Amino acid sequence: MIEVTVGYVAGFIAAAIVVAQMFCPTAIALILAGFLRDTETVATWNIASRVLQRTWWPTILQSDSVQSHGVRPRISLISWAVPIIAVLIAIAGVVTPLGLYEEIDTLGRRLGSFSYVRDSGSFGAATSQRGLHNFSRTCSWGHSLLDQGPAPCPYSGSSVIVSGSNRTLNFTMPFGIDSKINPTAKEIFSSGTKGRTTISNFFDIEWRQLTARRRAFVDNGTEVAVGAYRQLESHIMDPSIKVVEGLIVDAANGGIGFRNHTIPTNIDQGASWSEDLLFIEPITSCVGLNLTLDFEVNYTVPSPSIDNLRLTDRGGFVNINRTYPFYNSENTQANPDLDGRAYKGAWLNNFWTMAYLNVTATSNKTVGRKAWSYVDSHLGKEFPLDVDVLTSYRGLGIGRFGSYLDLNHFTIGANPAANWSNPFGVDDRNFSDVEILCSGAGNADLANISHIYVGCGLLRGVPQRVDGGSKLAVYENHSKWSSPLHSCAAAVRAIVKTVTFTVNGTSGLSSLKVTSIMPKNYSSPEDYPLWGMENSGLSMDGISSIWGIISPEYASRPNVSTVKQQEFHIPGYSASLSISQLEPSLGSTTYNLPGSDFPSSVMKLLLPHNSNQGALSKEWPFDLAGASSMPIFERWQALSADAAGISDVIKLLWTDLAASAVVGTKGTLGSINDVPEEAVEISIQVFGRRIKYHYAFGIPAFLLLLVMLSIMLFLLVTSISQSSTINVLRRRLQQLTVGRILTTILYPESSDLAMSSKEWSSANGSKTVLLNHAPQKTAVAEDENLTKYQADTPAEEVKVGLMTSDRRAE
Template identity: 40%
Template sequence: MVDLTIGQVAAIIAFGIVIGKESSGLLSWNWTNEASIQLALCVRQLEPLFLPDTFAIVKRQLHGKLWTDFLAPCYLMLTLSQPRTVAAKHLQSSYWPLVLRSDAIKDHGVRKPVVLISLLLPFLSFLIAIVGVVTPLGLYESNELSSKAVKADFEYMRDSSTFYTSMTTRDDKPFTRVCSLNGCYVPCPYTSDVTVIETDGLSSNCSLLGTIDPAVPNILREIYTSGTRYERTTISNYFDIEWRQTTTQYDRQLNNGTPIASGIYRRLETISLLDDVRAVEGLVVDAKEGRIGFRNHTIPSGYPLGVTWTEDLLFWEPDVECVNTNTTFDFEITTSSQTDAGVSVSKLRLTDRGGFVNINTTAPLDDQRNGVNQPDLNTRAYQAAWATNAFSMMFMNISNAGDQDKDVEPFAYIKSKIGKEFEMLKLDNDATYQTLRLTNDFGDHLPTSATSNADNLYENPWNITKGHFTGIRDLCQGTQPDASAKLNHTFVICNLIRGTPQRVDGGPENVFDDKSKWSSSLYACASAVKATVKSVTFFYNGTDASSDNLVVKEIKEKEYASEGDMPLWGVEDSPLELEVFQPIWGIVDPAYDKFQNISTVRAKSLYLLGSGSSSQVRWELDPGFVHRNLPASIAPIGAFITIFSSVANSLSPNDVVGKTSMSLWLKWRDLSRSPDSASTILKLLWTDFVASAVVGTKGVLGARNAQPEHAADVSVVPLVHRIRYRWRYGIPAFLLLACMAIIAAVAALSLLTGRSNIEKMRYRVNQTSLGRVLASLFYPQSSNFAMSTTDWSNNNAKKYVDLGKNKPIASLEPQPQIIDKDPSPEKTKASETYRG
């Protein structure tokens, strides 16, 4: 069944009314509507202005109707008064005079104003018909946002996806953390634990006085929730973030040997393949940009049409900068290999796209990364890209290293040009070139055997070793595992991305045909994680309490009036090393600004602390490993480390490069085309791991929806039903209204000036009445134009006039006559029917 809009229905109804009224003309002489009546009355009021007392017999009709009773001429009675007058009114007001070109349409001798008005009325009648059909087409109905926001009551909304069903019950497990030094458990900040460490300079021995209490002290919970705890806000804080799955772990040295709360990881859905923003249990997951926001989802109740509102939420956002090395790996695919691979790489070359020949000969290795908690990722990525090209050129003797003893400047010669190819070792079995390649081993951008100068492919005159490439990573990342927990020791992890290959020979883009040619770009990237606050706009359609009906409309940066309105971020300041200590952070109250063991910064965002280098602690989000119950410190860093460990470990169940997933391969291929889009690959992979790991427990109704006294005041804008109009369909109606206004104004002016009034109008009507005109001519003693209608009807209703073939004559009564079989041509139709 076809769905009709309100405008279409109104147009159909109006069209039916017009057709019905027009068709009714076959049965009735009268056709009017309210608009035409008003127009006719107004226009006829103008007649006294233009009709003199001496009335011209030939007069154009002032209004008409095409479809009238076509039998009227055949049954026209000879009665002079009422029948003749009534018949004349309908017959002359029809369109028959126009069709038959009768006397009434001739304007010879008629005043021009009368002619003008007589032409105007048919136009207005036609315009009225158009208005009746076109005007309703502009009507439509819509659900629109109300102009006024209102307070709303919220209720919990449960997710229907695996993000809810896989989650363990929230049972108030305590947050736990242990600290270590030289392999020994040591007291964490604000704990009363005691560890005795004995060392002789070569080795050390540690012993515990009692046991280690892994529970996070209450004072830390107080400090790092103080910025949001006592405010009615939807912004989560450090301790509002929990593992999606929790368990318990036993360690005889901890908690007197009783089980302690821990977190475990299971990967859920592949967020990387999504291309939208969605609300899942405890999170807002942005699969477009790559980030997550924390929210225990609630929805406004009592709005069946839908409702929208905005909340400020805490977000974790991976910050990734990639720089193009302007080199590519080019190769051919061989399917006729003699090896077992079946599909292999041949003719592998490293091609200079400007990275070698146009290298900056001034080393940009001086660290310009200044500012508190500002890692300047773009500078780090550029330094990594530059150093990668520089050491590669020296290894392949494309250019030289500097030698101060011999007074030789670096890059004294460059033996390359745009498009020059440099042979790489053949890797017949290396299928990694067919997919995306992620590595934080900077020597890996060249074949490992080539770095050790296997087969003497390159002479390596400057003795470039694996250590040089390792130094690139250390330079880029900055923070080492033995660094202490300080505000500037931000977590940065650096890596190379060899993009998913692009076919360059014009063949099918997705098929590795034999002898097909492919090319992969090489990028250097630096990544970090920051906590920030964003404003999120939601829309809920009001049908049922399902996460599918909760839509995230927009995520944007929160706006602050001044720097003083920005959050005050606090981080634990400790001499313990980052590889064995997970610092707690959060939005803190200004009262803790100068508190001991706390570093603070007022800013829009906080870059989390940590080291991207390998450490004693396992940070990977691995299903086979149990983590301390401190997810807000472990998960964001562990997600990045998991990305690269998944690539390095061939047994990892995580396919992050598209080796087994064609959908992922296609998406990474599209994102590998530029360094800006390549950074999105890392952001989406990070989001994929973190979304499965953690859950937010705070919403509008407070922590775990169990603190109504701390419920946030959130105003919502409901949808309301509206009937609207598209004004372009009202143009004919506006034109009609303008005409009516002009006519009404002229008519009113004539009334005010006395040039026209009801008596004059009545007199002009009498002058144009056929019956009264004939009676006044043949019976002047009983009929004139000044008589009242009642008097005239009483005195003249029974009088007769013979409308013969030539002229009317007075008659006593009608004389019917048989019509000749062959009547003369000059006989009128009326005389053929009746003769008097």
């Protein structure tokens, strides 16, 4: 449907006016012709001639005034230019306005005045009140039940007395345990974003939902704020950038930005501006195992109606590289080498799977057995497996390495062909080690800036149909399917990005849109943020480490490690037996330090140890695996075809879960949008209505302008040469006036072609002339005596002849 613009309306009006301009004079001239008589005063003939000759009737009727026979070419050319230009003017008058249109455009820049706006949706309704709860944590020494105990956290001022032997340790806390974060730690790890900036820091991140718990020896048994988790919404099927309470959710590329939302006030048509915001986003890499899980749908077998499950060698066994892989671990903050980690996970997973299936041998120096002494496989070789009733083979699957094998013998006997002898005793511990070797840091490693969190696991892609049927008919009986297997390594990083916002002039958070998200552009490496992390000397499982952008003055502190670069990889560790703090069965987090805990906790929901845990389990409120939701199944199926697409799956799932976990509290008005001295001065581009033009519609007007310029140039030349002047024009008008011509011929004593118009009108205007319609060169005046006059000259002969003829006509 064509949109009716202001230009179109103006064009329609102009067309109507052109029609009226042509119709009215033409119709009036026709009416005037009917009122004229053959006998009229010469003044009447003048007026009537002027009216009739100025209409289109001479051209329509091809009357004498338009006949070109005998006309000088120059005069004919100029005379035809008049109607042609008139037509051009009419076309330009109609077409030119059609190019006009109105749109919202930028009008100028000014400093914006912002105010807080709350999310009226589920994210806003479920978000706990901000700024009322203390951040908290406790620290510990040791790793086992025998030697693990409380330890003083950095800057806490707590005291712990340790006594006893190495086998039995006693921990005494004379002043109890204070879980509150010391102001010194807050000062250090907030210093880099103090003042007027929109960039959030570690302590600007809070749990979206909070509850409280008591612990006997912590804070004197008083309630301690802790995080609670439930997924509020899922944006998997809407891959766009969302603005929700406290966050920018990049559901297209993955990642969340922290912003306590404000919008400009006193904006009628809208505005645009940019802000630098802190984002936390997952980065992933996946490597194909060159193995697939193949199965058939068969409703004659028990639930889950999966039959003939088998592991197929697509090159992962027979073509495996027999050299042990290593990845780059020299500077994990600058280069986490996720590709190398994912490849190592894939290699180890395949090796232990081959050993379990007796495809190859493991090394054993005691008996003199060498690894790779044989490889009993070929492309396309199938290895029958037992069906795990807890696994949803029809959807996406993410979990531990080797999860497709019955390592714990839970399903032995269901499929005799799948009862592998496992001659080398491969068990769950071997595959658990794969996760730690891939991630690079375990619970006993020191919590420092080099030990970044990397979650590793096995991703089973959504099955692809292989028998030529519908790719979505995953419940069709006897259909055949194949799921690719991938080894994935995922880290989480903090990075500052420049976000461009627009508002459309309406009220509410729905008016706020994000038009672009780009990494912040720095003029030189010297301008990169200085990221800091506390160096506590405790192990990974003994502390939730604080990190953030810090001021250079704190970089030299002995217990602060720093790195100056664009992004900061969140520290942490991966343990195969650990459960995410956000797991619904736990009810709440341990303490209230989301900036440290939430990135890895969300990732652990995607990499659970057991298939009945995590965000892809059957108990999760949203079908994120696509086992039942066909749109999600189709989307994951499209991304499961290669390793690059599979990497996006983890990023999108992490973002979907993280949006419900945390919220940003810092906005343009400072922390909690309630610190006026920290309000940021932001220049906004104001929008307003602006009239614009499509220049193609101006072509007739441009041509008319060119014609006018040509006429003006020609007129200037003729005026300079004195060939065209007002006096000349006046004389030509007098020569061409029909009444003056008649009186000059009939009444030479009172009329000539040189006298002024006023003199002529006064002397001759009321004289009557009969112009007979008969084709004779005759005319008669009212004085009958003139017919008796004998002509002595040719002019008088014409005059008398005209009078005599008219007398006979009477």
